Amino acid sequence: MQRVSLEKATSNKKLLPPNLQTNCQLTENLNSIQQRIRAACERAGRAPDSVTLLAVSKTHPPETIRAAADCGQVLFGENKIQEAKAKIPLCPGKCRWHFIGHLQSNKVRDAVELFQMIQSVDSLELAREINKRCEQAARKMPVLLEVNVAGEASKFGYPPEKLLAELQELNALPRIEIHGLMTVPPFVTDAEKARPHFRRLRELKERAEAVLGAPLPQLSMGMSGDFEVAIEEGATLVRIGTALFGPRRKSADRKAIEPGFEN
């Protein structure tokens, strides 16, 4: 495989990924998203600080994350352990990281080292592995349970009824702290079409709270195309990538400018 030096690649405009943004653009996007979050909260009669923005930084380089952190963004989401392992040590220490992708058992140990929250717990087996690794690391792990709200065959996540059936067992794991639910609903071009899925997650959260006899404060739902609807339906964490950073970088672009990038 032919490698291009970082210097050479970044001096060639054609090789620059289209989403390597100027700080100015990033500030503008961040302000606009925050403003839209506040407006959605207002429409829903909610406090503006009841929603936290998680910046989905997958595929984006540490420089982009540093620029976002300089603008005040603290919380970031990654979905691949290998990528996170290489990237997180190069990012400002004040950044906080949530894992939002499918987590394989053999990657749990790294996840426990790298992340402050795992948003994508989708089985008792995975939860037990996280519990075991946390015990070894002498820590606890805040988690969200990922729900496949529409029963899509292509997606990970708990079927709602299975989640309710396993909830007590999940909750009994001493190193796991269940903070709430997360979902990635079916892709739709009209955000309104996502509303019933968001509502279903909120209702499931209420049923889960009744089973546990305790509140679950977090509902992670809503992405670039539908986060305002998600907020109207009760989201407390919105996970936004494209609207903040622009299109995600493709492997070919990344290979050109990141020596060693092979994925």
Ligand SMILES: Cc1ncc(COP(=O)(O)O)c(C=O)c1O
């Ligand atoms: C779990 C999850 N949440 C949020 C996002 C962000 O999506 P968007 O770029 O549409 O904001 C992604 C992107 O792939 C994702 O995988």
